[in-house]
Amino acid sequence: MILKGKGYHTVNLAAVQDRGGITVRNLDKSYGRHEVLKNISFALKAGDSLIIKGPSGCGKSTLLRILAGLEIPDAGEVWLDSRVVSAPGHYELPWLRGIGMVFQAPTLWPHMTVAENITYPIMNWPRDKRKARLAGLLNMLEIADKEASFPDEISGGQARRVALARAFAARPRFMLLDEPLTNLNYDLKLHLLEHIKMEVERNKSTMIYVTHDSEEAGYISSNILRFEEINQTSRIED
Ligand SMILES: Nc1ncnc2c1ncn2[C@@H]1O[C@H](COP(=O)(O)OP(=O)(O)OP(=O)(O)O)[C@@H](O)[C@H]1O
Numbered sequence: 123m124i125l126k127g128k129g130y131h132t133v134n135l136a137a138v139q140d141r142g143g144i145t146v147r148n149l150d151k152s153y154g155r156h157e158v159l160k161n162i163s164f165a166l167k168a169g170d171s172l173i174i175k176g177p178s179g180c181g182k183s184t185l186l187r188i189l190a191g192l193e194i195p196d197a198g199e200v201w202l203d204s205r206v207v208s209a210p211g212h213y214e215l216p217w218l219r220g221i222g223m224v225f226q227a228p229t230l231w232p233h234m235t236v237a238e239n240i241t242y243p244i245m246n247w248p249r250d251k252r253k254a255r256l257a258g259l260l261n262m263l264e265i266a267d268k269e270a271s272f273p274d275e276i277s278g279g280q281a282r283r284v285a286l287a288r289a290f291a292a293r294p295r296f297m298l299l300d301e302p303l304t305n306l307n308y309d310l311k312l313h314l315l316e317h318i319k320m321e322v323e324r325n326k327s328t329m330i331y332v333t334h335d336s337e338e339a340g341y342i343s344s345n346i347l348r349f350e351e352i353n354q355t356s357r358i359e360d
């Protein structure tokens with residue numbers, strides 16, 4: 123089966139599902155009478171990175187939340203690797219999907235320390251392995267001195283780094299990053315971009331990265347999906 127789309131988004135669905143990755147088919151989502159996603163289809167090969175761009179309010183975060191299993195679509199299918207995780211009458215729980223996510227709004231657990239926040243997704247790892255992974259992430263993101271701090275005791279930039287560390291902790295198959303570096307200074311942004319790329323390559327993760335920033339996008343991937351081109355809702359409004 124061929125998915126409709128522009129350029130490299132035209133893919134052979136059967137082939138993509140065989141090789142893994144992320145496949146979205148004819149996704150619809152409305153809030154009340156507000157149609158946010160209409161007939162969204164695209165596919166991303168395993169290990170590839172995709173940038174999603176589009177105007178504010180067009181549904182980028184909604185799409186990521188559907189992929190993560192935090193929202194249920196009204197219609198359509200989501201495939202992760204070779205399995206369907208969301209389809210009419212079928213829903214796989216978020217924590218079974220192998221996804222690491224950084225939310226657009228900072229969402230650290232306020233009652234947990236930085237270390238506890240980061241290791242939450244790997245609580246079931248053996249203690250030694252968990253400690254080593256935590257130390258590696260704290261050092262990589264230069265927040266080792268904040269290990270015992272609570273989220274309300276660290277800066278916004280540090281909180282962003284903790285959120286990234288938590289998303290990477292379990293070396294997830296899929297990374298969903300929703301404007302993860304917004305409002306950070308230029309040097310820190312470059313530094314974190316390098317580490318995001320390194321982690322994703324090392325873990326062979328498949329990544330979707332939402333950003334409005336062209337420079338940031340160029341750094342992550344030349345594979346760009348412009349939401350307004352595939353979302354039937356915005357086309358109708360145009
Ligand atoms: N839980 C909800 N209930 C009702 N409407 C919602 C809900 N979540 C999102 N929306 C609406 O859906 C639309 C898409 O929101 P979404 O957050 O996905 O946009 P976005 O593309 O991520 O925008 P931005 O670039 O500003 O982050 C918006 O009009 C928003 O108001």
Ligand SMILES: [Mg+2]
Nearest residue numbers: 182183226300
């Ligand atoms: Mg958003």
